[in-house]
Amino acid sequence: MTSLYLWFLFGLPALWLLARTMRPVRGRQLLFLAASYAFYLTFGWRFFVILIASSLFNFVWGGVIRRTPTARMLWIGIVANVALLSVFKYLPSLASVFADSTGLAARVAHLALPIGISFWTFQGLSYLFDQYRGEQLDPSLTEFLLYMGFAPTVLSGPICRLPELLPQLRHESRATWENVVAGARSVWVGVLLITLGRLLGGGWNGQGVNWGFDHVSSHLPFGDTWLLLIGYGFQLLFDFAGYTRVVIGIAQAFGILLPENFRRPYLSTTPSVFWTRWHMTLSFWIRDYLFIPLATVRREVWWRNLMLVMSMVVFGLWHKASLLFIVWGTYQGLLLLAHRLTQQWQRRNGVQFSGVMGSVSSWAITFVAINLGWILFRARDWSQAGDLFRSAVNPFASGASVLPVSFVVLVVGIVVAYFLIEGWAERKGESHSLLARLPIELRFACYAGIFYFALFHTAEPQSFIYFQF
Amino acid sequence: MISPLRAARGGVALAVFVLALEGWARLDDHLTYGAPLTGPYNAEILYTRDTLGRVGKPHARYRKWGLNEAGFRGPELEPDRLTILAFGASETFGLYEDEGQEYPRQLEHFLNARIGRDAVQVVNAAYPGESAYTADVRAPEIVDRLHARVAIVYPTPADYIWLPFLKPKPAREGAAKVAEPFEWRIADRLRTFLKGILPQRVQTRLRARETRIAESGFTVMDRLPEENVRRFRDDVAHLVQTLKARGVAPVIVTHANLFGNGGQERDRAQLVAWRKFYPMLREEGFADMERRMNDALRAVAAEERVPLIDVAASMPGGHQNFADFVHFTNRGATLMAQQLANGLYPVVENVMRGPRQ
Numbered sequence: 001m002t003s004l005y006l007w008f009l010f011g012l013p014a015l016w017l018l019a020r021t022m023r024p025v026r027g028r029q030l031l032f033l034a035a036s037y038a039f040y041l042t043f044g045w046r047f048f049v050i051l052i053a054s055s056l057f058n059f060v061w062g063g064v065i066r067r068t069p070t071a072r073m074l075w076i077g078i079v080a081n082v083a084l085l086s087v088f089k090y091l092p093s094l095a096s097v098f099a100d101s102t103g104l105a106a107r108v109a110h111l112a113l114p115i116g117i118s119f120w121t122f123q124g125l126s127y128l129f130d131q132y133r134g135e136q137l138d139p140s141l142t143e144f145l146l147y148m149g150f151a152p153t154v155l156s157g158p159i160c161r162l163p164e165l166l167p168q169l170r171h172e173s174r175a176t177w178e179n180v181v182a183g184a185r186s187v188w189v190g191v192l193l194i195t196l197g198r199l200l201g202g203g204w205n206g207q208g209v210n211w212g213f214d215h216v217s218s219h220l221p222f223g224d225t226w227l228l229l230i231g232y233g234f235q236l237l238f239d240f241a242g243y244t245r246v247v248i249g250i251a252q253a254f255g256i257l258l259p260e261n262f263r264r265p266y267l268s269t270t271p272s273v274f275w276t277r278w279h280m281t282l283s284f285w286i287r288d289y290l291f292i293p294l295a296t297v298r299r300e301v302w303w304r305n306l307m308l309v310m311s312m313v314v315f316g317l318w319h320k321a322s323l324l325f326i327v328w329g330t331y332q333g334l335l336l337l338a339h340r341l342t343q344q345w346q347r348r349n350g351v352q353f354s355g356v357m358g359s360v361s362s363w364a365i366t367f368v369a370i371n372l373g374w375i376l377f378r379a380r381d382w383s384q385a386g387d388l389f390r391s392a393v394n395p396f397a398s399g400a401s402v403l404p405v406s407f408v409v410l411v412v413g414i415v416v417a418y419f420l421i422e423g424w425a426e427r428k429g430e431s432h433s434l435l436a437r438l439p440i441e442l443r444f445a446c447y448a449g450i451f452y453f454a455l456f457h458t459a460e461p462q463s464f465i466y467f468q469f
Numbered sequence: 470m471i472s473p474l475r476a477a478r479g480g481v482a483l484a485v486f487v488l489a490l491e492g493w494a495r496l497d498d499h500l501t502y503g504a505p506l507t508g509p510y511n512a513e514i515l516y517t518r519d520t521l522g523r524v525g526k527p528h529a530r531y532r533k534w535g536l537n538e539a540g541f542r543g544p545e546l547e548p549d550r551l552t553i554l555a556f557g558a559s560e561t562f563g564l565y566e567d568e569g570q571e572y573p574r575q576l577e578h579f580l581n582a583r584i585g586r587d588a589v590q591v592v593n594a595a596y597p598g599e600s601a602y603t604a605d606v607r608a609p610e611i612v613d614r615l616h617a618r619v620a621i622v623y624p625t626p627a628d629y630i631w632l633p634f635l636k637p638k639p640a641r642e643g644a645a646k647v648a649e650p651f652e653w654r655i656a657d658r659l660r661t662f663l664k665g666i667l668p669q670r671v672q673t674r675l676r677a678r679e680t681r682i683a684e685s686g687f688t689v690m691d692r693l694p695e696e697n698v699r700r701f702r703d704d705v706a707h708l709v710q711t712l713k714a715r716g717v718a719p720v721i722v723t724h725a726n727l728f729g730n731g732g733q734e735r736d737r738a739q740l741v742a743w744r745k746f747y748p749m750l751r752e753e754g755f756a757d758m759e760r761r762m763n764d765a766l767r768a769v770a771a772e773e774r775v776p777l778i779d780v781a782a783s784m785p786g787g788h789q790n791f792a793d794f795v796h797f798t799n800r801g802a803t804l805m806a807q808q809l810a811n812g813l814y815p816v817v818e819n820v821m822r823g824p825r826q
Contacts, residue, residue, distance in 0.1 A: 009666075204500065444482040448489035456497070456658055 020175040036151035047114035055148040058124035077128040090321035159281040174255020186249030193242025200235040225391040271335040309333030328376035557623035561595035565792035575806035600628040601704035626762030687749035702765040729786025743794040778812035
């Protein structure tokens with residue numbers, strides 16, 4: 001955490017000044033690359049070596065595919081990337097089963113996961129896919145290394161694509177004061193979200209969502225269970241969306257626009273809409289490079305439906321090699337499938353649920369279904385998942401509430417505020433502009449609050465939830 | 470060119486930002502600790518002054534530190550238990566340990582576990598900055614009030630580096646109350662935050678610079694004068710005599726520190742940090758001071774024929790046990806309490822067998 005703060009306080013302003021004054025594009029690219037690598041090196045040189053190896057392999061193999069765009073070449077590239085990911089992400093879980101028996105298994109079980117590997121491996125894969133599809137991509141080695149290791153995105157995305165990033169890297173410097181102001185606003189909003197996420201996680205006095213899942217998650221009454229689940233859903237959203245907003249803001253200050261990752265996901269009225277608003281860059285990656293190519297292999301409807309579910313299984317597996325995540329992915333796939341089948345049934349029978357009631361009930365079903373799914377995402381084991389699921393589906397589960405009043409007030413307050421603010425912004429069609437609309441004095445008082453809580457309530461060495469993926 | 474109006478609005482916004490930060494800090498204190506929104510909020514709110522000097526306010530609370538009805542850190546006192554007083558300074562009061570982990574609390578737990586029932590209570594009679602001299606001034610009043618029968622004496626040698634520090638400050642009758650200056654709570658928080666993120670090397674340099682500036686007000690010594698050691702020895706001896714005269718069984722405890730037995734200067738950064746509080750003594754003088762002061766404690770114990778628990782010799786140093794140069798971590802406080810319980814148990818057993826006063 002210390003090095004992150006130092007990067008923020010001293011590294012970024014110095015880098016911005018250099019980037020602003022540096023005219024040659026290549027010089028600026030080298031500057032960004034050096035800074036990105038210096039940043040990533042603070043997490044350990046072993047991780048750095050793996051990032052370099054992956055980047056070099058994908059760069060070279062992308063060239064091979066461009067010259068020989070055959071399925072075989074693409075498959076070699078896919079297998080190599082998936083193998084690298086598997087060694088660090090999936091093999092340790094597998095080896096831990098045999099860890100007691102052999103020394104090698106024990107060593108593998110303790111392999112550290114290079115931070116961000118899931119994100120930059122998918123970036124490498126999308127480059128190979130794009131080359132196979134014949135996209136006109138000719139990055140230099142520096143540009144490709146920067147694409148893979150770009151400091152703002154290297155830790156936890158958003159997952160970028162070279163066709164979006166390359167023109168920006170080649171453009172003359174856009175590190176302007178206007179971009180700094182716009183980026184700073186984004187960072188403020190991100191910090192606010194992260195702070196809210198941490199507040200939900202830790203509670204005001206240590207009794208937050210984390211405490212709830214660790215201490216009281218068995219035999220909870222119905223209301224408590226849902227408060228805990230909704231609290232976790234918002235903690236996850238704020239933590240990851242906040243992080244992404246900070247990253248987008250930092251890149252924006254340097255004149256580089258990164259793709260959005262979240263767009264008011266809890267306002268979604270169907271699961272399909274939800275997955276176009278939650279972790280969008282991964283969702284779209286899965287859609288473009290997995291679902292569409294697989295679904296179009298055969299014409300039958302059952303095949304397309306199967307591929308839909310399979311794609312979401314991969315989505316779950318991307319997070320972690322655990323049965324809970326596989327089932328979570330399957331659950332999300334089945335939700336999408338159920339939505340699709342319902343739509344088809346409605347079309348066939350001419351049934352329409354329109355109007356406010358239709359929208360509200362559709363939103364409520366989606367909200368409940370998505371939050372129910374977080375049980376699988378958060379539970380530490382099947383036993384806890386089972387307990388939570390039983391309490392969540394039994395409105396008659398009686399018993400006095402065990403959650404402290406401060407927790408209830410926190411969750412309800414944040415959720416109500418979220419729907420009021422985001423609902424308003426959705427209606428107005430504006431993004432993150434509420435702060436900007438306030439008078440400057442009031443805005444600075446809000447900034448002070450965000451600054452204060454970010455510094456003194458989130459400065460504990462807690463990591464972001466998505467760093468573990 | 471920025472227009473004057475825009476510049477003025479920017480200035481106002483900046484002022485609003487700073488004031489709002491202070492407001493948020495106060496609201497946070499209020500919600501987290503029940504601190505007052507206005508007025509001062511620092512460790513001083515735990516104490517008041519009477520004719521004997523500094524004394525704890527009943528039920529005062531500052532952050533994790535809370536005082537009981539009798540004005541001492543810890544739980545409320547039980548009338549039927551054997552009372553053991555723990556005299557000392559911030560090391561005894563507890564700074565870095567979690568609430569309830571300071572060594573007097575743990576000592577009580579270990580002793581009761583060994584006795585097999587809740588027979589004793591350890592009263593944390595220390596406060597940060599207390600010297601053997603101020604403890605001696607206050608001891609009769611505490612002993613009489615709490616009917617204590619055993620006392621641990623764990624004095625801080627560093628208080629005797631500069632003898633003028635030792636003058637107690639009793640309340641002056643009829644003195645006009647001086648208005649407290651405005652306290653920026655946000656400044657304290659930012660300082661602590663910066664301390665947390667700045668690399669150790671930078672912090673050490675800043676401390677050394679601060680010490681160099683502070684040096685100008687003093688005659689800097691390489692070695693603690695013999696007079697100071699003698700004064701320490703006399704004050705501890707007098708405290709022991711005071712306690713004995715009131716029927717209390719004193720037990721002297723030598724002073725442990727981060728550098729361990731032998732006082733080797735393994736951690737220069739911590740020596741610099743320590744010296745910041747006592748700029749008149751050079752870093753090299755601290756280990757020597759601890760050694761001589763502990764010898765003085767051993768001598769007092771021998772002369773006064775009171776038990777000595779030599780934790781300076783037996784307590785391992787290092788950052789696992791010490792959060793800074795002399796203050797314990799949770800683990801260090803546990804080790805300290807275990808060693809004290811071992812040394813104290815025979816004394817307690819003896820007192821419990823004897824007639825009740």
